[in-house]
Amino acid sequence: MASSLGELTEHVRAFAREREWERFHTPKNLAMALGGEVGELLAELQWLTPEQASAVMSDPELGPRVRAEIGDVTIYLVRLADVLGIDLVEAAVEKLEEAGRRYPVEAARGSARGIPSSHDIG
Missing domain, CATH: 1.10.287.1080 (MazG-like)
Known part of the structure; x- marks a missing residue:
């Protein structure tokens, strides 16, 4: 396995x-x-x-x-x-880093506005 x-x-x-x-x-x-x-x-x-x-x-x-x-x-x-x-792990880490820049904790915490829509992700 x-x-x-x-x-x-x-x-x-x-x-x-x-x-x-x-x-x-x-x-x-x-x-x-x-x-x-x-x-x-x-x-x-x-x-x-x-x-x-x-x-x-x-x-x-x-x-x-x-x-x-x-x-x-x-x-x-x-x-x-x-x-x-x-490399899936590398691609995911890069995407998380990009999302972190686009949605900083201070601006996104607890807000649905901080959740990217499908057109924001790509």
Whole structure:
């Protein structure tokens, strides 16, 4: 079992290689598959109240489904980053540093205005 992001990347890469799926794992195809899996995750949470969503992992039926969808999202994201040569940890740290500059603690603490919208993130 993989215990680090690097080990998971190797495991996913080997999984694809053993099945000779590399030719299908183009950035476009992987991004589309990732989007589909994110949609499936959203579908599991879509009609839940905020309270139900916060407690979803305690639900014996929904919890495992949410966990499985998050697993699928992670696998496709890891594979896409691997194919593109992106270090996921490095990319995330850089993005957090950028967000820290754009949303300093003093201006953003406790305010929804400090939460970036989708057009602010990219």
